[in-house]
Structures are given as C-alpha cells and as structure tokens.
Amino acid sequence: MSEVVSAVEILRELVAIATPSSLSNMPLLHWVAAFVERLGWRAELLPYEDERGVAKANLIAWPHAEERDSHFDLVFVCHTDTVPFAADWAEALTLEERDGQLHGCGSCDVKGAMACFLAAAAENAETHLSHNRPDNEDLLPGTPGKNDVAKVGHPDSGYSIGLILTADEEVGCKGMERLLTATQLSIGSAIVSEPTSLRAGIAGKGYGLARITVDGREAHSAFPRQGVSAISIAARLIVRIEDFFSKKGTRGTEDVLFDPPRTTLNIGVIEGGTAKNIVPGRCTFLVEWRAIPGEAPTHVLEQLRGLIDEAQAAAPDAVIQLDGLRAEAGFSPAVQGDLQRRLVSLLPGEPMGISFGSEASRLARIADEVIVIGPGDMRTAHSDRECVPVAELEAWTGVLAALLRG
Secondary structure, eight states, X not given: OOOOOOXXXXXXXXXXXXXXXXXXXXXXXXXXXXXXXXXXXXXXXXXXXXXXXXXXXXXXXXXXXXXXXXXXXXXXXXXXXXOOOOTTOTXXXXXXXXXXXXXXXXXXXXXXXXXXXXXXXXXHHHHTOOXXXXXGGOSSTTOOOTTOOXXXXXXXXXXXXXXXXXXXXXXXXHHHHHHHHHOOOEEEEEEXXXXXXXXXXXXXXXXXXXXXXXXXXXXXXXXXXXXXXXXXXXXXXHHHHHHHIIIIITTSOOOXXXXXXXXXXXXXXXXXXXXXXXXXXXXXXXXXXXXXXXXXXXXXHHHHHHHHHHHHHHXXXXXXXEEEEEEEXXXXXXXXXXXXXXXXXXXXXXXXXXXXOOTHHHHTTXXXXXXXXXXXXXXXXXXXXXEEEHHHHHHHHHHHHHHHHO
C-alpha cells in the first residue's frame, strides 16, 4: 500500500493555482473535483458568472456515487478565493517552508485547511482500499485510485458528510449566498474554514459598512468666506463619531468570547478636495463596524444617523448624507453540539469568538451548529507574510480524519 499524500503536498498544488477574487476559480475546482472523484466521491459544480462576466462556481462533494441528498449531518466549508497579492511578491504561488512555516498566497486563508481535508479524505479512502487499484492512476503520489470508494458518509452508514467550496468569499460571501439560493440544503454541523490557530470559533461578530458624504461649497482659498469646507465639517464629524463610540456607543454590552469584547468601529478611508488652493466642496469617508452577536446589525447605523443630524444642524450650509452599504448579523454560539464536544476532546484550547467576517453567519441560517476553525493565524493573512505552521496542518489533518471516521 502506497503512502498517503500529505497536506503539505496538496497545499503546494493548491497555492500554485492563482485564485484572487478577480479571477475564475474553475481551475482549482476542477483540480479538487478530480482529486475527490479518485477517492470515490461525487462532485457537483454550481457555475455562475460574476458581475464582471468572470466564470465562477461553487462545489458540493460527498463520499459516494449516489445522488446528493438535501441534508448533511456534517459539512466542511472552505472558500476558494484569495485577496490579490502584490506584484513584487514573486514567490506568492510557490509554497516555501521556513522555520516550520509554509509561506504562500492562500496558505493560511484558507487553502491550508482545504489541503488538510483532502489529505484526511485520502487517508480515510486508503484505509478502505480495494485490491485492484491501478498504480498509474494516482492524482498525486499516494492518492487512492478512482475505483477506491471511501465508506464514510455512505447512505448505509446513516451519517452524511459533505465538502462545500465557495467562490467570492473575500468580496462579500457572494458565492455562499448564491449556493444557499440555488440549493435547499439543511445542515446539522458545519465547519467553516478560517485561520484560528485551531481554536474553535463558536460565535462571530457581524459586519457593517456605511459611506458618509459631506457636500460643502468650493471657493478659492484666498476667499474662504465664499466657500464651505466639506473636509472641515467631515473632520469634526469624525472626531465626534470616534469620541461617541469610544465613550459609550459601543461599550454598553460586552461579550467575553471576543477580543476586544465589544462592538468595534473603524474609519479607514477618507477622500476629499481637489487642490491645495481650493476650499473643498466634497468629502467622503467610510465607517466600518463589527457588532457582537447580541446587537442588531443596524444599531450602529441608527446611532450614526443621530450624530449626522447633530452635525447637519451645526452646519446648515452643507449637506451630509449617510448611505448604509452593509449590515450583516453575526452568529451566536449554539447549545453545545456533537461537533463542539468532539473538537474539545481532540484539540487543546478554549472556544472563542471571532471578530473577522466569515461564511458562518450565512450558514447559521440553515445549520444547527456552526464552528469556525482552521490552521494558521489571521494576522498573517492578506499580506506577503502569509504562512501556516506545518505542525498545525498535521494536527488538523488528524482531527479531520477522526471526524470522517465518525
């Protein structure tokens, strides 16, 4: 019996396939579909075109050749897209190991987790090999042949598992939204892949985004009384917003699962003015917030409206407009389910809440239990520092293999 392919070998292949959200994820999905079909799994592609006409797809796979049921007892969810990588990151698509860390675009967010699942599935299939495997049909060295069927999740086992891969997570979870609309899935327990250093994320903050636009009046800077500075009004409003939320706006309710344990707010982009000698006639800025699960996703938006009304009263010659762009709820921890109990027995570390966005909030609509977990640390993601520890890949592969065995 040949040696089972490792997560590191699989990750090397996955990283080499560029999948920023601007590109099609079809090459990666075809690679994964071929891999799992060699294990006796069945893969279903749900194709679509994004708003720019780029071909994308979601994938659902399950470990037997029967038709897909609408219910899975356990699903493993992973997005396929990455953020763009800088042009000067020459090694972005080449997995490099340094000091026990594997560096490469997507290695942490979240192709490392995907590689672990595929390695665990291959290990399970290897356990149930038939004796007539053609050695020359390996997808990678050690991968079971196409006639070898993994028995976990077979209808006769009474416990159904599935793999879900999505597109466009990094640009607003658009692929997951399409998948939920196109299918009638129901799920018992869901593992959503994100880098958490293998700590179980049992709750997640929501996400909100708004644009505030201040329209003043342009004038030559030599004659400032003829103008109304949009930047000055916006600056005073920004100070007022940050002061309000730092003192009381987001500190009324706390949730110790999170760090920090409250709703947070950030003003990350500001644009305004046309020239150094012109009183600026327009200024816009973006306000982002991450609300703890017990807070309505529109609560901060309502508070912003109140602060804008105050600013508008103080600057009647300007027009201040608030546009809500996103207001998504988080997800709260479910009553401790079977998956959480299994993970507690298999991994060290206390459960926690996650402050970054994920597809878990969407899946919480149809799943009894959702846990966000995976190898790597989100603080290295979205940069040329992105990496995942080899030790965590090995540990997570072992955990997934145990879960697949039932």
